[in-house]
Amino acid sequence: MKPKRTAGGRPHREARRDIAARRLLSVYLFHGSEIRLQEDLLAELRRACLEPGWEEFNYLVLDGDGIDAREVAGYLDTAPAAGGRRLVVVRDLPSFLTPRGSGDAGGDSPATSPDPEGEGRWLDTIRRAGDAREPTGVLVFTMRQPADARRRLYKELLRRGAVVECSDYPVADTSRWLQRKVAERGKELPEAVADAMIHLVGNDRNRLEGEIEKAIAYAGDELRITHDHLAAVAVGGTAWGVFDLTKAISDRNPRAALKIAHDLLTGGEGPVRLLALIGREVRLLLAVKLLGQRIADAPTIASELGLHDWVAQRYVKQANAFTLKELQQALAALVEADLAIKSGRRDGALAVELLVAGMTAGEA
16 A cells, blocks of 8 residues: 655655555655755665665666766666665755756746756656556655755655655654664663753764764763763763853852863863853753743743753753843843954953853852
8 A cells, every 4th residue: 555645745754654664655755954864764765675685786876966867767667686676766866956046936936947858857757657557666866955845846746756854853763763772782871861962962863873982982881871971071062061061150169160161262162152152051041030930840841942851950950040130141241252252352261251250150
């Protein structure tokens, strides 16, 4: 049974379930910034389409820049070796993008193709693949950039196959993925620690995989990965230091706060960027403080601000250490420090240290 074709793009999780269940369409478009997600979907398609041991004969990856649609159609029409299906992948076909110099056409008007003849051949190929009664091949287009939904190819593919937007993974999915990765190495990663990594590093699985490798190596024979392991190997880099800096400020510990600020500056962090990171923390604290006036529980605050529960709990605790006026004054002091550095009125490191001292004393 084939999956139902939809009028718009399909969620990647739905597409993955259909592929894994061998409910295949004959033509797909995977597009968006999350390349790893595209590769995961392709891996599912390889398992679904290709007979083991015959991948080399039935799997073909082509560069879309310069390839002719007729050549791709010929590959799809060739019967696969040893059964299964032939899988043909075309990467970064320009016909899915807005042509250079065309500007933003706006509305629903399709962008004009600079090569209408070539685009027509691609349209024919998509139609033939999508309408095949007994398809022997699967055609997949992958795009590292978002495809232009006004293009004729995009609209034709929606009718004949599936368009799957590959933007960021849901954070909950990435958290479980991290825990599985660590379990494969014989260790444990508590959910709160996984969420901390995502908060500090971002929802980028390639970066996360590299960072967790460092934490696993540092943990040695210890079974469980902890926040201390992440901090020891500088997972998240400066973001972790700013996290600790904000805690030291909220604890009213000027010695610890100034030492962390000094270490970040001497470690190569620029004063202006450090101010921006501190500013992000202060704005979150202010948002939590304002929400806390009408919302009592951290989970609801977490949902309102799009934070992990453990992060929200930490911000609630830190926000309670400040008055609303202190946080508003800290934001004003951040703007003043930034202007002082950029105008040359004050040395960058000194401006940061004076700001940190003032915030710790509640006088920023």
